[in-house]
Amino acid sequence: MNQTAPFGPSRSIILIGASTGGTRVLAEIIGRLPRLPACIVIVQHMPAFINASFVQTLSRSTPAEVRLARHGDRLHDGLILLAPSDLHCTLIANRSICLAPGAAVNYVCPSVDLLMQSARKQVGLQLLIGVLLTGMGKDGAAGMLHIRNLGGFTIAQNRGSCAVHGMPAEAVNLGCVDVELPPLSIARLLEAKTTGLQHHAADAPAARLRSADLAR
Amino acid sequence: MKTVMIVDDEPSLAQVVSQFLRKWNYDVVTASNGVGCLAHMRNGFQGVILMDVAMPELNGWQTIRALKNEDLLGKSLVCMLTGLEPAGDQAGLEDCVFDYLVKPFRFEALDEMVSSAFDLLRP
Numbered sequence: 001m002n003q004t005a006p007f008g009p010s011r012s013i014i015l016i017g018a019s020t021g022g023t024r025v026l027a028e029i030i031g032r033l034p035r036l037p038a039c040i041v042i043v044q045h046m047p048a049f050i051n052a053s054f055v056q057t058l059s060r061s062t063p064a065e066v067r068l069a070r071h072g073d074r075l076h077d078g079l080i081l082l083a084p085s086d087l088h089c090t091l092i093a094n095r096s097i098c099l100a101p102g103a104a105v106n107y108v109c110p111s112v113d114l115l116m117q118s119a120r121k122q123v124g125l126q127l128l129i130g131v132l133l134t135g136m137g138k139d140g141a142a143g144m145l146h147i148r149n150l151g152g153f154t155i156a157q158n159r160g161s162c163a164v165h166g167m168p169a170e171a172v173n174l175g176c177v178d179v180e181l182p183p184l185s186i187a188r189l190l191e192a193k194t195t196g197l198q199h200h201a202a203d204a205p206a207a208r209l210r211s212a213d214l215a216r
Numbered sequence: 217m218k219t220v221m222i223v224d225d226e227p228s229l230a231q232v233v234s235q236f237l238r239k240w241n242y243d244v245v246t247a248s249n250g251v252g253c254l255a256h257m258r259n260g261f262q263g264v265i266l267m268d269v270a271m272p273e274l275n276g277w278q279t280i281r282a283l284k285n286e287d288l289l290g291k292s293l294v295c296m297l298t299g300l301e302p303a304g305d306q307a308g309l310e311d312c313v314f315d316y317l318v319k320p321f322r323f324e325a326l327d328e329m330v331s332s333a334f335d336l337l338r339p
Contacts, residue, residue, distance in 0.1 A: 107311070136313060
């Protein structure tokens, strides 16, 4: 994989969902990551008036390009896209972003479930990772199940580090979570998975790693 | 000036939290329940709201629902500061609660939560 090509399609896609307490956790995770050979798309439930300041906060902490997603954006390595509030954000053929107004799903718009459920099994996609962080309700749980059913890898924030464990707990209850980790370990694991490093975050006491293989 | 509203029916806790917030250079206003909170919001409050859940008249979830329905949240962020974890009565408010801290809490955690909220409220 060419890790330096700025506009080639990403072969590794990381989809992250978060709600209550999520902005601090995302800042911690993104701030620990180098520019990854992957594209990250984030749905964080939040009011629209903090969209821009949150993008700035994330941008300050990472060498990656961070910006608010726009309709038609192409996914490429080293890019981190944040879904704007009040529009559903989905992937088109794993290659580009679709933003569209729509009814709330799980009481929210954008919905983590819709984003994750738009991922497709596709030739050339080497790595698909779903990450579900702190938040009330159940948004994202069905999306994590979808990613797991596609053969992707799923990470839930562990209970002890969540402001609210509702969303990750729903995914765990569906039996579709490969590993539960605190934020720092999530960052380490994302780096290891996407850069092909052999070490991973199994040093975290709360880790429940299964023999899930990203390439399966 | 950065202003924090404490909505809590326990005067002793509200007082201690107020002292710390003022020490950290925040302005503080208080309300002993959701009715008081709504009054502050109707008077144009903007800032961070620290909301308890179990309160007389209007509890925390009922208050947030009223703020949402009346479109009073404006450019304020709600952080729950409560002894109760979400128990299902918050359905539909998932995108209205910015952060959550369960009592008892460390004041460092409170500082981190409030400063993080104000970091995103910057103009």
